[in-house]
Amino acid sequence: MSxxxxxxxxxxxxxxxxxxxxxFVVYYKxxxxxxxxxxxxxxxxxxxxxxxxxxxxQEVERRRIAKDLHDEVGAMxxxxxxSFNQLLKKINTSPDLTDQGKKTKEFLxxxxxxxxRISRELVPSTLEDFxxxxxxxxxxxxxxxxxxxxxxxxxxxxxxxQRFDKKIELTIYRIAQELVNNALKHAEAQEISLKLLLKPxxxxxxxxxxxxGFDLExxxxxPKAGLGLRNIESRLSxxxxxxxxxxxxxxxxxTRIDIPLLKNYA
Amino acid sequence: MLFSxxxxxxxLIPVALILAKRKYLNTELRILTAxxxxxxxxxxxxxxxxILYFTGLNNFHTLFYYNWHSILxxxxxxxxxxxxxxxxxxxxxxxxxxxxxxxxxxxxxxxGSITNVGxxxxxxxxxxxxxxxxxxxxxxxxxxxxQDLKVENITKFPYFWVSVGLLFYFGGNLFVNLFLMKAxxxxxxxxxGIINSALSILFHFxxxxxxxxxxxxxxxxxxx
Numbered sequence: 392m393s394x395x396x397x398x399x400x401x402x403x404x405x406x407x408x409x410x411x412x413x414x415f416v417v418y419y420k421x422x423x424x425x426x427x428x429x430x431x432x433x434x435x436x437x438x439x440x441x442x443x444x445x446x447x448x449q450e451v452e453r454r455r456i457a458k459d460l461h462d463e464v465g466a467m468x469x470x471x472x473x474s475f476n477q478l479l480k481k482i483n484t485s486p487d488l489t490d491q492g493k494k495t496k497e498f499l500x501x502x503x504x505x506x507x508r509i510s511r512e513l514v515p516s517t518l519e520d521f522x523x524x525x526x527x528x529x530x531x532x533x534x535x536x537x538x539x540x541x542x543x544x545x546x547x548x549x550x551x552x553q554r555f556d557k558k559i560e561l562t563i564y565r566i567a568q569e570l571v572n573n574a575l576k577h578a579e580a581q582e583i584s585l586k587l588l589l590k591p592x593x594x595x596x597x598x599x600x601x602x603x604g605f606d607l608e609x610x611x612x613x614p615k616a617g618l619g620l621r622n623i624e625s626r627l628s629x630x631x632x633x634x635x636x637x638x639x640x641x642x643x644x645x646t647r648i649d650i651p652l653l654k655n656y657a
Numbered sequence: 658m659l660f661s662x663x664x665x666x667x668x669l670i671p672v673a674l675i676l677a678k679r680k681y682l683n684t685e686l687r688i689l690t691a692x693x694x695x696x697x698x699x700x701x702x703x704x705x706x707x708i709l710y711f712t713g714l715n716n717f718h719t720l721f722y723y724n725w726h727s728i729l730x731x732x733x734x735x736x737x738x739x740x741x742x743x744x745x746x747x748x749x750x751x752x753x754x755x756x757x758x759x760x761x762x763x764x765x766x767x768x769g770s771i772t773n774v775g776x777x778x779x780x781x782x783x784x785x786x787x788x789x790x791x792x793x794x795x796x797x798x799x800x801x802x803x804q805d806l807k808v809e810n811i812t813k814f815p816y817f818w819v820s821v822g823l824l825f826y827f828g829g830n831l832f833v834n835l836f837l838m839k840a841x842x843x844x845x846x847x848x849x850g851i852i853n854s855a856l857s858i859l860f861h862f863x864x865x866x867x868x869x870x871x872x873x874x875x876x877x878x879x880x881x
Contacts, residue, residue, distance in 0.1 A: 401852060404832050405825075412821050419803060419811045426806050 443558075443629045450561070457513035465506045472499045515564055522552055523560045527567055527585060538575060541582045548589035555594060559650055562626045563587075563596050570598045570646060573619055578602020578644060596648040604638045623648075662707040664854035665700035667861045672697060674868035681871040685740055689819060689864065692733040699726040717775065724770050724780045728762055731787035734823065738794045741816055743805075747797050754790045761786045788831035795820045795827075815867035815874050822863025829856040 479492045518526035524546055531542040554560070567585060574580040580602030588595040610620065620636070627634055632650040671693050675682070682690060699722045709716040732755065739751045761782040765771050770778045798820055808814045833852050 401829075401832055405829065408825055408828050412824070415799060415803075416811055419806070419808075422803065423806050423809075423811075 439628055442625055446626065446629060453513040457510040460506050460513070461510040465503060465510065468499060468503045468506060472496070472503065475499060515561075518560055518564050522554050523563060523587065524549060524551055524553070526560075526564055527587075530564075530568065531571070531583075531585065534571060534575070540575065540580065543582070543584040545585070546587040546589075549587055553589075555652070556630075559594060559630050559652075562630050562632065562650070563594070563648070565626060566623050566648060567596070567598070569619055569623060570600075574600040574602050574644070578604065580643070591652075593652055594650045596650075598646040598648075599643065601643045604640050604642045604644055606640060607636060607638050661850050661854045662704060664857040664861075665703045665707070667858045668693065668696050668700050670861055671865045671868055674865050678868050678871045681874070682868075683871075683874065685737055686815060686868065686871050686874075688733060688737045688740070689867065692730055692737075693864065695726055695729050695733065699723060718777050720770070720779060721774045721776050724765070724776070724783070727780060727783050727787055728758075728771065731758060731783070731791065734787075734791055735794070737819075738798055741798055742794070742801060744801070747794070747801075750797075751794060754794075758783070758786055758790065784830060785834045788827040788834065791823055791827040792831065795823045799824075810873075813870045813873050815870045818863045818866040818870065822860045822867070825863070826856050826860035829853075 475492075475496060479489075479496065482488050482492060515526050515530075517529045528544060531544055534540060535542050571583060574583055578600055580600035582601045584597075584599040586595075586597040586599075588597070623634060626632075627648065627650070630650050632648060634646060634648045636644065636646045638644040675690050675693060699719075702722045703719045706716040706719050735751050735755050735758075739748055742748060742751070762771070764782055765780045768776075768778055768781065770776050770780050798816070802808060802811070802814075802817065808817070811817050829852065
């Protein structure tokens with residue numbers, strides 16, 4: 392074996408070692424990047440599950456409070472009202488006492504009515520029994536009666552009693568509540584439009600109001616003001632939904648929500 | 658000869674970095690420092706001999722120091738990787754091969770290569786044995802790094818550079834021992850010397866990088 396051949400073999404071995412080292416670094420970094428992505432996905436999934444269970448706990452707690460209000464407080468108030476009616480018949484001697492008694496009876500009736508209202512609002516029983524369209528319809532009618540705000544509610548591709556996954560229905564309903572409350576409380580809107588659109592692979596919800604509008608970037612920066620947006624974002628993350636908000640001062644607000652139906656459609 | 662002297666002097670680069678980064682050295686890097694010190698002692702005799710040769714005085718054989726360096730160096734590297742490898746089987750393997758290596762060392766005694774200071778003979782077995790064992794252990798460690806993926810930036814990780822340096826140095830030396838010394842007996846010592854010197858310079862450079870990045874390791878441990 393000549394020196395030239397040996398140098399050739401030696402150089403080849405050396406090149407193999409250099410290539411091995413470079414490939415090691417490249418492969419290491421590639422595996423590291425894959426691991427990082429996997430970890431991020433796992434973290435996101437864990438956060439989503441945590442949020443989902445937190446929302447579930449919230450709903451269970453709402454249900455419990457609503458039940459207690461209706462069955463315990465409501466029942467006690469009804470009994471108190473009946474007892475007070477008996478008492479009112481017996482103290483029907485002085486006109487002052489009678490007036491005071493009537494007022495107290497009115498307070499009691501108002502309390503019973505408020506307890507029923509709160510109980511119903513805590514658990515959207517219409518949503519559970521009749522679905523999204525009926526629940527939103529009922530909700531906006533109540534708000535219309537209370538505030539006088541004009542509502543336009545359309546639904547395309549969805550029939551009246553059509554049902555979706557419980558999580559999707561609840562998500563859209565709660566977001567609709569949040570957006571309507573914001574439009575009334577902060578934007579002072581006089582006209583609100585809600586639209587539900589069913590497409591083959593997604594359910595969209597479009598909300599528009601003619602209120603004051605807001606600076607989206609400023610709201611995102613403000614931890615307190617951005618809370619509503621984060622709530623919407625959190626709720627949507629549970630059903631893999633996305634949302635877009637368009638708003639400017641004096642130009643109202645337009646919010647579009649898209650929820651994929653492939654995984655969640657029941 | 659001059660190239661060989663340059664390679665021997667190049668050990669001063671990691672020595673300087675050890676002094677500069679001494680406060681960041683952990684146990685493993687201190688073990689590596691022991692290797693550098695052993696190499697420094699060997700090279701001191703080598704450079705002294707070279708100077709005597711260049712000045713026309715009678716130089717002396719340095720193979721005794723090279724032979725001992727290959728033995729001590731192996732044990733130090735084995736200790737280093739005993740600490741770096743997490744798996745108990747690999748640790749057991751290191752203990753076992755250290756025993757086998759000691760047997761090979763004992764076989765060198767009759768030739769006088771490790772007992773006679775003025776010997777002109779290379780060790781027969783320790784160079785090849787240590788090269789093969791170190792390569793296996795280093796590859797095991799690189800595999801462990803790939804499995805764990807704990808190191809955030811591999812190119813700034815001291816033990817990666819130590820491993821790469823050992824891979825080049827011992828891989829090269831294995832080639833020299835198997836091909837140049839055994840297969841091509843006609844090849845003169847000059848060829849061996851040039852390759853060995855080039856490998857030494859490269860090795861000194863990579864362990865210098867290990868000491869250079871010791872501070873990043875220190876910071877990572879402190880952050881943890």
